[in-house]
Amino acid sequence: MSIREERKQQSRKAILDAALSLSTTGRSFSSLSLREISRHVGLVPAAFYRHFQDMDELGLELVDQMSLYLKNILNQLSLHYFQPTDVQTRATLDYLFQRVEAFPEAWIFLIAERWGGSPTLRQAIAREFNFLSSDLTQALAQMKATQHIQSEQDLKVLAQILFELTLSWVMQWIDLQRQDNHPQQQEDLQLFRRQVQTQVQLLFRGILHWDRSLAQHP
Known part of the structure; x- marks a missing residue:
């Protein structure tokens, strides 16, 4: 070069x-x-x-780069989301929050601009998020914990729930991390981590007992 x-x-x-x-x-x-x-x-x-060429092209390049970063993280998470033990769940959340702390800007940019003022970026982020959700759907189909779910639509719904929950957890974690002068910051972080772990475990229990026939309308 x-x-x-x-x-x-x-x-x-x-x-x-x-x-x-x-x-x-x-x-x-x-x-x-x-x-x-x-x-x-x-x-x-x-x-x-x-x-x-213009600001839109710059924004689209950022969307591509930040989406690739999230894709690599979510691919790792999808391997461990549905684990039956508390230890495995904690390890998964540790990995997520460590990656968020390492590069919070990627998450902030995509989540904020998802509903931002530029239609071009909104559409690009929506497309990338759909790709990420589809990747998660495919990963769920390979997991032992979801083998009893035969409906692809059900797996898509589950993937979307997990994806949106992850985005919500990330932004709450970032907000807590940025409260530098808050005297109870560490306590709040630990409390939030426990709450997220409970959400994952409750969701896991529901998935294990999911029966499509019970959800059908009479």
């Missing part, structure tokens, strides 16, 4: 990093301008167009 190409890639990454940082600290992506982002990384606005 030439020095020129290397510098171009560094500038592109700097723009992406700046947009992600600015849009996950109380701002929405739609409120940002290319001038603001360019100024943040020390570039003239004209340099922005060497990397992206």
Whole structure:
């Protein structure tokens, strides 16, 4: 790779990093301008167009990158979601919250912009979330705990419940983590972790006893 190409890639990454940082600290992506982002990384606005046609293209690149990050994490979680022991459930939640703490911006960006002001980003995130939910549906179909669920639609509903719950847990965890001056922060985090573990276990019990015939209307 030439020095020129290397510098171009560094500038592109700097723009992406700046947009992600600015849009996950109380701002929405739609409120940002290319001038603001360019100024943040020390570039003239004209340099922005060497990397992206417009803000939508920049946002779509962020959606792709952040979705791939979530995909890798959720693939790992899908291997362990339905485990019968408390120890295994705790280990799964430990993994989830550790990954959230390692890169909260990915979660914040996608969850916030899911309902943000840009139709282009909303549609892209909806598409990526549907892909992630479909991946989870396929993983559920392979699990021993769900072998008695024969309906693909039931598995899709279950995957969607798990996916939405995970997003909710993540944002609550991030909110608690960011209350740096809260004297009971650690107690609140531990309480929340126990509540999430109970939710997973209750959901697991319900899945084990799920009977499609009992859900049919007379």
